[in-house]
Amino acid sequence: MADVRTVQAGAGPAGGRGLMTKLGLPRELGPGLWALALFGIGSTVCMSWISQYFTARGFSMNQVGDIMAVLGVASALGGWFGGALADKWGPRPVVASGAVIWLVTMSAFLLLGTRSGFWGVLVTFGLTGLSALFPFAFMSWVSYSVPKEKLGLAMGLFWMTMAFGMPLSAFYSAAARPALGDIPVIATGLPLVLAALVLALLTTGSSRRAGEGPGLGAALLLAVRKPAVGVVGVVRVINTLGMMGLMVYLPVWFTKDLGLPASAAPTVLGALTFVNLVCNVVFGALGDRMGYKRAIAWFGCVGGFVTLLLLFYVPQWLGPNLPALVLAGALFGAALAAFVPLSALGPALAPEASGSAVAVLSLGQGVSQFLGSGLGGWLYDAGGASLATWVLALCYLAGAGLMALVPDPRAGAGRQPSGTAV
Secondary structure: OOOHHHOOOOOOOOOOOOHHHHOOOOOOHHHHHHHHHHHHHHHOOOOOOHHHHHHHOOOOHHHHHHHHHHHHHHHHHHHHHHHHHHHHHOHHHHHHHHHHHHHHHHHHHHHOHHHOOHHHHHHHHHHHHHHHHHHHHHHHHHHHHOOHHHHHHHHHHHHHHHHOHHHHHHHHHHHHHHHHOHHHHHHOHHHHHHHHHHHHHHHOOOOOOOOOOOHHHHHHHHHHHOHHHHHHHHHHHHHOHHHHHHHHHHHHHHHHHOOOOOOHHHHHHHHHHHHHHHHHHHHHHHHHHHOHHHHHHHHHHHHHHHHHHHHHHHHHHHOOOHHHHHHHHHHHHHHHHOOOOHHHHHHHHOHHHHHHHHHHHHHHHHHHHHHHHHHHHHHHHHHHHHHHHHHHHHHHHHHHHHHOOOOOOOOOHHHOOOOOOO
8 A cells, every 4th residue: 555645635624735745744634534524523413412312311310421431431442442453454444444333333323222221222322432443543544654743733633623523513413403303413423424434445544554563462561561651541531531521411510500501511512622623733733842741731631620610610600601601611622622742642652553552542532431421420410510520620630740750752842943843
């Protein structure tokens, strides 16, 4: 297979034809980002309100937490195998497998799970998380196909594109659910993921031959062999812990406790993810400039602690003020974007096994979904939004302490000659 640096391809959602080359990135990355964007939109079409749907069916918040926890476990497994198997088999078959898994499991949820009880939903909806094979095999390809001095920028583009789906699907759902109903809105994700599958098969390449990478065994051992990679994986767990928790309890908190309309939660979560989308590239490039470690510790960990608490206290200070809540949610989304350099830091700490490092990070992402979703439901059930928010916020402070243990291979990059960093 041709090296991605020599393949002529069009542009992606990040810009027009030739932009990848101008940024010093592989041209094939552009159309690959389009496939990633379509997958992100289709696969998250219900995530900003699915807890409302489940509680309306009579499920308790504990049961909702259980469903989302199973989704998180499946995502952890899909993410781990996505990075490790992309090293072993090449990214294209792994990316395709992720899309097929989502199409099959979501179809099963729509046809069977929506007509069954708790256990049917737990299995069919929960197993959609295995589709994490798609984005994390793609991220593995990016990690070894992009010049190392541009890796922060490339990962920013990756996360910006992946996050592109949430605000669009959230705003779309807020408008479409009253007219179409819940199940038809979810079904609209199927053709989008199918289109992502086709485009990924046509464009996703590799600068490594299948079998050239170290594979699954090395991925299992890397965090032990290089403890700094393991610490980065733990910080990756903390990264989206607050957002995963919010997605479970914020819709119920808004409607039940604050008296806001059902459209308020998708609006705030949509603003959060939209700002996160834009800031992903900003913090990816900033990490290349100032060093990955500093950007993550200060803007991500400390910033996440402050802004998540701000989101909770805004209605205590101003009442159920939706514009103020949107602003607070947007600030939290910006803080989450500051964790983007983790996706460059992990592979930079283990350049000989970058796919395995991605596997560690993707496992962290899946564990984050599992823990965040479970904690969101369980803590809200135990002590309301106050307990849930404070526990999740304190995890970000713990992340700042963990980052002190990690070396930064890009420290001082901003002092390099012009042209050597983004």
